[in-house]
Amino acid sequence: MPTRRFLHAALFLALSCAGIARAGTLVLESWRVDDKALWETVLLPAFERKHPGITVKFSPTAPTEYDTSLAARLGSGTAGDVLACRPFDTSLLLYRRGYLEKLNGKAGMENFAPGSLVAWQTDDGKDIFCMPVASVIHGFLYNKKIFRKLNLQPPATEAEFFAALDTVRKSQYAPLALGTADEWLSHQTVFTNIGPNYWGGENGRRALIAGKAKFTDAPFVAAFEFQARLAAYLPKAAPQQTYRDAQQQFAQGGTAIYPAGSWDISYFNQFPELELGVFAPPLQHAGDRCQISDHMDIGIGINRKSRNKADAYKFLAWLGSQEFADLYTNRVTGFFTLSNHLIAVRDPLAKQMAAWRNSCDSNFRLNALIMNRGLPNMESELWSVNAQVLNGKLGAREAAARIQNGFSKWYLPQQERSHSP
Structure with a gap:
């Protein structure tokens, strides 16, 4: 006891x-x-x-x-x-x-x-x-030394952006530090970086959710077309180039522009010899209301x-x-x-x-809410599709159709719109 x-x-x-x-x-x-x-x-x-x-x-x-x-x-x-x-x-x-x-x-x-x-x-x-x-906020880092040598200003519109890339391409410098081996970059730092200026930010996202818009509509196709144009300015080894490879390439100082997430700043701050600036995603047309991925x-x-x-x-x-x-x-x-x-x-x-x-206007990533809940998974699809567009293997309209077809397979409001007259 x-x-x-x-x-x-x-x-x-x-x-x-x-x-x-x-x-x-x-x-x-x-x-x-x-x-x-x-x-x-x-x-x-x-x-x-x-x-x-x-x-x-x-x-x-x-x-x-x-x-x-x-x-x-x-x-x-x-x-x-x-x-x-x-x-x-x-x-x-x-x-x-x-x-x-x-x-x-x-x-x-x-x-x-x-x-x-x-x-x-x-x-x-x-x-x-x-x-x-x-x-985190998305935009484009640029090398100020290169821009000064080539007499370039930070671009505000799509036309200015591609004109700047053309100028850099004709020089001894590389236009873009961007690889597609890590496919998430193609979607998260390019497509949903520049895209809101094309589909009207939240209005475009909500229209997709409501079934009032489709990825094959002109504003969404235009965002894929922007990406398709970038293919001509990527490094030849872009399909094999990883995220870290792109960071290191830009850090070496011979590349003009880097599509960035704000988290990249701390990495590049390790290179005090880099003189960096940043510009917002280019507007489709001058005078448009600007949209950022925040x-x-x-x-x-x-x-x-x-x-x-x-x-x-x-x-x-x-x-x-x-x-x-x-x-x-x-x-x-x-x-x-x-x-x-x-x-x-x-x-x-x-x-x-x-x-x-x-x-x-601030926007979160297009497909983050609701649109990833079915099969095929839209996040995975967008990674793959956007990488292929950047690699020049898939056209803008084909990319939009693939995402739309996957979405309409499981999302009822998109099925209803697809079958409406």
């Missing part, structure tokens, strides 16, 4: 100690492996100074493994307390499976406008399951099975603060806060790209 009482007491003590060990400790999961040092030396210490007694451990997973491994850990109950959220359907699926907390009305969420929440809310807009953190990239959610939700919500509130928005925007160069806080962006290229938000 005394032995049994001793065992019960020991078990109670062990469970109590486990609870104490857990209290005040949070695990933050993310795919942003490159940010590990920043979280550990800047961001988390800033939070912990204001919240003594709470310790946060940053636990990253390689980007290509994050989605599947996180889902597995959530299913087994071993995931962290606070989770970096992919935008749109990936995180929506986790919420529907009961893995993410509903964040409506939670402290910090008041600092985000409704438009910033779209990537992390249910289709009806009623439930929010991740706090927006940052977006894509919601990362959010933060709370694991519904976290054993320390009280501290997780304190951390979430801080993530919604001005202090965090300033630190993240200015230390993770090229990632722009989605909060309403007024932030002075210090990096000159990032500052210029952020300013486009004030003069242009």
